[in-house]
Amino acid sequence: MSLFSTIRHWFTEAPHFNGTIIATERIGSRIQKVTVGLPNTVSGPFNLGSYVVPYTWGCVPRAYSVAKTDARSFTLLVSFSGGGTGARFFRDAPVGTATKFYGPFDDFPYRYGTGRPKVFFATSTGVAPFRMMVDEAVKEGLPATLYLGSPKEGDISLRDEFERISQDYPLFTFVPVLSKADPSWSGATGYVTDFITKNPTTMRKSDIYICGVPPMTMGVLGALEKVQVPKKQIFVQKFG
Ligand SMILES: Cc1cc2nc3c(=O)[nH]c(=O)nc-3n(C[C@H](O)[C@H](O)[C@H](O)COP(=O)(O)OP(=O)(O)OC[C@H]3O[C@@H](n4cnc5c(N)ncnc54)[C@H](O)[C@@H]3O)c2cc1C
Structure with a gap:
């Protein structure tokens, strides 16, 4: 995300919440599957195709698509093959880690009713x-x-x-x-x-x-x- 996006998130009323990692699991050599518990003030499920923006290390925003969502949690798939900041945060964060998340944002909806495969x-x-x-x-x-x-x-x-x-x-x-x-x-x-x-x-x-x-x-x-x-x-x- 750009510096502009970071500053915009700090100074606008974009919805945000503190999520807590409740499960984390390695898939193969380069993916971390991370499940985040929602606080009582927020309830799922999020819309299909949503993404969230956690502030990794407390200050570095990174966007991640929501793979699964229910009333009390959601799951992300984080690639750490690039070895970047967000990737290292989720690769190493243990269960219990709390992070601020902006979103959910939903700009990738499933199109119902087209009848097409x-x-x-x-x-x-x-x-x-x-x-x-x-x-x-x-x-x-x-x-x-x-x-x-x-x-x-x-x-x-x-x-x-x-x-x-x-x-x-x-x-x-x-x-x-x-x-x-x-x-x-x-x-x-x-x-x-x-x-x-x-x-x-x-x-x-x-x-x-x-x-x-x-x-x-x-x-x-x-x-x-x-x-x-x-x-x-x-x-x-x-x-x-
Ligand atoms: C709407 C949206 C949804 C996204 N959803 C996901 C998601 O579900 N899972 C996810 O892993 N990422 C997702 N991304 C990308 C994510 O936000 C980060 O840009 C990416 O994970 C790299 O961040 P980083 O801090 O780990 O690495 P950076 O420090 O930003 O980059 C380090 C290196 O990683 C490479 N890189 C960048 N993106 C990826 C990537 N996705 N996989 C492998 N290498 C990469 C870069 O080219 C660079 O060489 C999404 C981005 C957007 C805009």
């Missing part, structure tokens, strides 16, 4: 907003596919949950795509963008949701443009 593209922690959106696609009875790019098998976030949904609901397809797969991996390899040119017709008739770091979102948008997916069917949350 849903295709979700994410890399690494970009999958966060899609955990609950997949549930909504299931509730709407629509076909849905999640392409999730990760370096290695151990880095696939929320794998058990997505596999369970795909078993219970055959219209949901979970496609983990590994860029640095070990020889034992029998699933998809390469990059999530590869699947756009392989399935142009499906892309054109679907609502497409993209979430991740700018190089990934720009790559997916470029590939969608090449296969002529209408812009009104494309929704993006860019991590930066």
